Amino acid sequence: xxxxxxxxxxxxxxxxxxxxxxxxxxxxxxxxxxxxxxxxxxxxxxxxxxxxxxxxxxxxxxxxxxxxxxxxxxxxxxxxxxxxxxxxxxxxxxxxxxxxxxxxxxxxxxxxxxxxxxxxxxxxxxxxxxxxxxxxxxxxxxxxxxxxxxxxxxxxxxxxxxxxxxxxxxxxxxxxxxxxxxxxxxxxxxxxxxxxxxxxxxxxxxxxxxxxxxxxxxxxxxxxxxxxxxxxxxxxxxxxxxxxxxxxxxxxxxxxxxxxxxxxxxxxxxxxxxxxxxxxxxxxxxxxxxxxxxxxxxxxxxxxxxxxxxxxxxxxxxxxxxxxxxxxxxxxxxxxxxxxxxxxxxxxxxxxxxxxxxxxxxxxxxxxxxxxxxxxxxxxxxxxxxxxxxxxxxxxxxxxxxxxxxxxxxxxxxxxxxxxxxxxxxxxxxxxxxxxxxxxxxxxxxxxxxxxxxxxxxxxxxxxxxxxxxxxxxxxxxxxxxxxxxxxxxxxxxxxxxxxxxxxxxxxxxxxxxxxxxxxxxxxxxxxxxxxxxxxxxxxxxxxxxxxxxxx
Numbered sequence: 048x049x050x051x052x053x054x055x056x057x058x059x060x061x062x063x064x065x066x067x068x069x070x071x072x073x074x075x076x077x078x079x080x081x082x083x084x085x086x087x088x089x090x091x092x093x094x095x096x097x098x099x100x101x102x103x104x105x106x107x108x109x110x111x112x113x114x115x116x117x118x119x120x121x122x123x124x125x126x127x128x129x130x131x132x133x134x135x136x137x138x139x140x141x142x143x144x145x146x147x148x149x150x151x152x153x154x155x156x157x158x159x160x161x162x163x164x165x166x167x168x169x170x171x172x173x174x175x176x177x178x179x180x181x182x183x184x185x186x187x188x189x190x191x192x193x194x195x196x197x198x199x200x201x202x203x204x205x206x207x208x209x210x211x212x213x214x215x216x217x218x219x220x221x222x223x224x225x226x227x228x229x230x231x232x233x234x235x236x237x238x239x240x241x242x243x244x245x246x247x248x249x250x251x252x253x254x255x256x257x258x259x260x261x262x263x264x265x266x267x268x269x270x271x272x273x274x275x276x277x278x279x280x281x282x283x284x285x286x287x288x289x290x291x292x293x294x295x296x297x298x299x300x301x302x303x304x305x306x307x308x309x310x311x312x313x314x315x316x317x318x319x320x321x322x323x324x325x326x327x328x329x330x331x332x333x334x335x336x337x338x339x340x341x342x343x344x345x346x347x348x349x350x351x352x353x354x355x356x357x358x359x360x361x362x363x364x365x366x367x368x369x370x371x372x373x374x375x376x377x378x379x380x381x382x383x384x385x386x387x388x389x390x391x392x393x394x395x396x397x398x399x400x401x402x403x404x405x406x407x408x409x410x411x412x413x414x415x416x417x418x419x420x421x422x423x424x425x426x427x428x429x430x431x432x433x434x435x436x437x438x439x440x441x442x443x444x445x446x447x448x449x450x451x452x453x454x455x456x457x458x459x460x461x462x463x464x465x466x467x468x469x470x471x472x473x474x475x476x477x478x479x480x481x482x483x484x485x486x487x488x489x490x491x492x493x494x495x496x497x498x499x500x501x502x503x504x505x506x507x508x509x510x511x512x513x514x515x516x517x518x519x520x521x522x523x524x525x526x527x528x529x530x531x532x533x534x535x536x537x538x539x540x541x542x543x544x545x546x547x548x549x550x551x552x553x554x555x556x557x558x559x560x561x562x563x564x565x566x567x568x569x570x571x572x573x574x575x576x577x578x579x580x581x582x583x584x585x586x587x588x589x590x591x592x593x594x595x596x597x598x599x
Contacts, residue, residue, distance in 0.1 A: 058386040059255055061180050068190065073172040076197055077165050079470045080234040084161065087477040087484065095485040098516065099157045101473055102235050103225060104483070105529050108515035110142045110236065114156045115522025117146020119503065126339065127518045128525055128532035130506045130539075130560050136329040136336070140277040141238045160237065167240035168233035172197050174247035175229065175421060181254040182390040182425050188432055191455060195360065196424035197229050200465035202358035213351050220348060220356035221465040226417045227356065230466040238278050243418045245275040249286035253311065254390050257297050260307050268311075269318045276322045282417060283319055284404075285397055289422070290315070292396025293389040299375075300383050338534045340410075347405045347412040359462055360423045367430030368395055374433075391429050394422035486516055489592040490567045494520040496587045497594060501563055508556075509565035510543060510573060517565070526561055546581070547573035553581050556597060566593040 061069075087097045100107035112127035122143060123135025149159035172193070179192040203219025206212060212219070225231045225239060232239030248271035256264040272283045294308050330336045347353070354361060371391060374382045382388055397419075404415035460467075477484060490513065497507060498521035507517050507525050514528030527539050546552045547570050556564075564583055566574075571591075583595035 058184050058390075059181050059258060061177065065176070065180075065186060065189070069173055069176045069193075072176075072193065072197065073169050076172050076230065076233065077168055080168060080230065081161075081165070082470055083234070083473040083477060086474040090478050090480050091485070092480065094488055095480050096488055096491045097477075098484060098486055099160070099519070100235075101477070101484065102223075102231075104515060106236065108519035109529060109532055110238070111156055111160065111519035112522055113139065113142040114146035114149060114160065117143040117148075118150045118156060118522070120147075120150070126524075126532045126534070127522070128514065128528035129534040130524065130526045131335055131534055132560075133335055134333060136333075138280070138326055138329060141241060144277075145237070163237035164233065164235075164240065167237045167244060170244040171229060171233065171240040171247070174244045174251070177251050178247050178254075178390075178421070179425065179428075181251055182387055182394070183428065183432070184386070185432075188428050191431070191459070192424050192428040194459045195427060195462055196421045198459065198463035198466050199360060199420050199424055200228050200230070200358075200463065200469075201356040201360075203355065203465045204468050205358075206355055213349055217348050217352065219465075220352045222469070224356065224413065224416065226414060228420050228466070229418060230463075231469060232418070234469060239417070242275060242278050242282050243421070245271045245278070246282065246286045246418065247421075249275070249283065249315075250289055250393060253286075253290040253315075254293055254393065256311055257293060257308065257389055258386070260311075265311050265314060268315055272315060272319050273322065276319060276326075279414070279417075280323060280326045281411065281414070285401065285415065285417065287312075287316060287319075288400040289393040289397040293393035296392030297389045300385075300388060335534060339531065342531045342534070342536060344410040344531075345413050346410070347416070350406075353402075353405070353416070357420065357423055359458075360420070360427045363427035363430040363435075364398065364423045365426075365430070366434050367391070367426040367428070367432075370430060370433035387429075391425065394425040394429075397422040398426065487568055487592070489589040490516060491520065492589050493565060493567060493587055493592050493594050497521045497523060497563060497565075500586070505562035506560050507563045507565060508543065508546070508559075508561045509567070510547070510569040511540070512569045513565050513567055526559070544573055549574060556581055557599075561597055564595040564597060566595065568592070 083101050087101065091097050098104060098107075099111070109128065113124065115127070116124065121135070122140070123137055124139045124143060125133045125135045145159055145163050146156065148163075149156050152159070154162070175196050176189060176193045179189040179196075183189050183192065200221040201219070203221035206219045207222075221228060221231070225235045229240075229243060232243065249268045252264045252268035252271070256268075272286070275283050275286075290312060294312060297308065298304050330340050371382070371388065401415050401417075401419050401422075405412050494517045497517060501507070501521070501523055503522070505523060507514070507521075507523050509517060509525065509527070511527050511529075511533075514525035517523055518525050518528055527533050527536075527543050530536050533539055542552070542555065546556070547566075563586075564581070581595075582598040584598055585593055586596050587594035
């Protein structure tokens with residue numbers, strides 16, 4: 048098994064030959080993540096149109112609607128899934144910027160969305176390797192860490208095969224917690240890959256600063272943190288905590304504090320404060336934004352779901368963490384001379400902080416599990432390198448020790464099975480044109496008609512499903528469309544249901560601010576196939592899909 052440990056340049060250095068491997072793996076990753084979309088668009092028919100989202104259609108619609116704001120030249124964000132008049136705020140800027148990009152390059156919003164998905168996904172994959180290079184000297188270890196992080200997931204496939212769920216209403220997290228996995232993020236939403244790439248940029252710059260301080264490394268980390276706040280204001284906290292862990296480990300190695308490193312941390316934290324204060328002010332001062340915050344609840348599932356959700360990596364990561372702790376206790380000189388300790392301490396700090404924040408008493412719990420597969424993979428490779436690899440070389444049977452490449456391949460495939468299911472399984476699933484992913488062409492034409500004829504701030508009333516299509520495709524504000532972005536969601540859901548059931552809602556509708564009412568296939572289900580009897584005027588009719596103007 049000696050070929051698995053290779054002589055390489057110093058930690059942090061990436062040679063020319065490594066770049067060819069990185070680009071090849073990145074290309075495979077992006078092609079695999081694109082395959083289901085190619086199948087979905089190819090499966091469209093004259094009657095059914097793919098909506099553009101394989102997963103999380105609600106948030107896809109939010110992001111496309113936000114891109115419409117940028118496409119028409121705006122920079123301030125306003126919620127497009129609620130009827131209230133709002134004061135725009137400079138938050139959630141990532142997708143507004145992508146809307147501007149679409150206008151600059153003359154591309155459609157869905158095309159720009161997927162272009163960004165691939166671009167940010169590629170940057171995230173490259174960044175993962177650069178971070179692995181900060182943790183390991185041997186190329187083989189860097190490659191293994193990259194493959195485990197980029198493609199890895201948990202044992203959700205096994206849970207589904209066994210039919211075992213701790214709670215019947217919660218499915219395995221590696222099939223819905225998009226934030227927690229690199230491949231799932233690349234497959235679904237571009238901002239998740241952007242967040243991962245920026246977190247990695249902060250870490251790589253900070254870890255490099257520990258070895259050779261330079262002002263420009265702080266500048267890179269600071270710019271990454273500020274850009275990261277434009278996507279998710281709270282996300283830099285994960286990298287901040289990881290860098291604290293790395294710097295403490297470096298001080299422990301040297302048995303002294305370096306004030307320049309402390310200054311690096313303090314300056315990095317201070318540069319993040321202005322945007323944090325601005326975001327906090329916006330979200331607490333305005334009653335509408337406070338209502339949004341009250342509805343923005345993303346709690347963690349029971350811990351057993353995270354245990355299954357990262358599966359074997361927990362065991363390997365625990366082996367790696369314990370091995371390093373034992374080395375610190377028993378082998379003073381070897382760990383003090385190791386360039387790997389600060390980076391692995393950063394990974395351990397990230398994992399511990401994420402778990403603590405995932406069950407802290409606030410509403411955004413599971414958001415802090417973002418890309419948790421990455422630090423777990425780094426620690427897992429440390430466990431293989433420090434414990435499993437030496438055991439195989441010294442004590443395992445000869446036939447097993449000589450098959451190191453085989454068991455590494457099997458490990459990567461086993462850890463990646465949920466990701467393979469997401470890519471290949473959905474490529475087959477979309478060929479049947481499932482109703483959840485495809486919309487009737489008449490409904491799509493109604494959304495296009497509204498985009499052409501409605502004012503850009505005219506509110507459209509429909510069911511939630513139709514509202515998502517209208518906001519995403521036409522960029523218009525809708526009365527109902529999203530459990531978080533539709534303010535007073537429960538009450539509005541009830542009103543919409545009552546209206547389409549034919550109850551007398553004319554007086555309410557006249558004062559609601561709604562300008563247009565859609566009556567399509569999803570509305571017909573609520574109304575029993577009967578159009579609402581209200582003071583409305585038909586403006587569009589395509590095979591029974593109607594758009595009404597609300598009369599004064």
